[in-house]
Amino acid sequence: MIISFAEITQWLGLFWWPFMRISGVFMFAPIVGDGSVPVKVRLSLAVVMAMLVAPLITSPPAIDPFSLQAIVLSFTQLLWGLFFGFLFQIFFTVFTTIGQTISVQMGLAMAVMNDPANGISVAIVGRLFLFACTLLFLAFDGHLAMLALMVESFTVWPIEQGFSLGSLHLIINMMVWMFASAFAVAIPAIAAMLITNASFGFMNKAAPSLNIFALGFPMTMVLGLFALLLSFSGIGGIYFDVLMEAIKFARGYMTGGAL
Template sequence: MGFSFAEITQLLGSFWWPFVRISGVFMFIPIFGDGAVPRKARVLLAFFLTLLVVPFVEMPPTIDPFSLQAVTMTMAQLVWGLLFGLTFQLLFTVFTLIGQTISMQMGLAMAVMNDPANGVSVAIVGRLYLFLCTLLFLAFDGHLVALALMVESFTIWPIKNGLAMASVWMVIKMMGWVFASAFAIAIPAITAMLIANASFGFMNKAAPSLNVFALGFPMTMVLGLFALFISMNGINSLYFDILLEALAFSRQYMQGGT
């Protein structure tokens, strides 16, 4: 039994396009897209997941694999997957930004540690929040929800639809949501540190002979740790609310940004 070139092309296309989209997702999505996960492991995971997904994916139109249209479709699916993973990665960015902000207010902006997984330097407090965010993400089965949404995306936004500019614009608008969410959680600690710094200023005016610089740093550290403890209060419910908002953004992205 022989196969025509068109049938072989359609068969390869039915596997290639989902594989490109899933590979793009695994480049950015939390946990699976972490730098500590080897690239070969991510490629193999994308390959086997594609084998499971292909039977349920709507057959894309037959496209000549050596045409410009095939290159355009490949790039569209890759970018679609990258942006979908980014919608979840921005959730972690919220908590990293919280830690960075509190570190600056505590005078620990220079206290950073290397993140070997992502190859960047992160503030110690930011690393603490990132670690907490990762644990809560796993506790709420966020990684399983992300995979389920990725599989569901082939039904909600088929491969033939390409990439909608409304979806790209929605991801850009998520940047504002990141800053707003981080500020809303960090504002108690920021307010406490601003009051402390203002108090040191009044002390310096009232008693110029008092060495505020010698007393200010350790007191700022103690107040900063206390403010950090306050900001941690109720973090579970706040995290759950932010996670629901991130999932809503992801579903909106899957629907073409509408």
């Protein structure tokens, strides 16, 4: 049996192009893209997923793997996967931003923990919201929805199709949505803390001899924890709504920015 170079190229394309796209997704995707997950584990998962996705690709592009066109296509697939994983990472950032905002209002801005996913230090309340977001993401099978959308992307967004400006515009819109959603969820706790600080300001004016700093910090902490408890009480329903909105953005990204 004689195997031609064109057949080898086609077989290589069945695995290589999906591998590049899936590798990009796993670099930024929540949980898998965390900095604590070794790179070898991510690449191994990408290889397994590429082998599973390869039979779904009916007509891979016939491109010389040693040509400049193959390099450009590989970079395009990697970039597409990076932005796709970044969409779900923004979804996680919504809840981290909520925790950081509440933490600043509580006076816990100096209580920080290392965030291995982003390589920065975040407020401890933000880390608490991130843990809750991760557990809810797994409980709602968000990881399965993300993998299903990634597999579906090879049908909706073929390998040979280029990048669109509509998808980039949608990513910018999702970043705006991230700050708006985080502020909308955190505004009850922010309002409660602003009222508390204003009350201490009036107390300081009414009784200047009162040591407002010694009294204010523990009271602010207690009221902040109470506001945090109220914020967590309805986090399940809020989380599900935000998750559905993130999946809507991901589908719009796959269709070229059309929501």
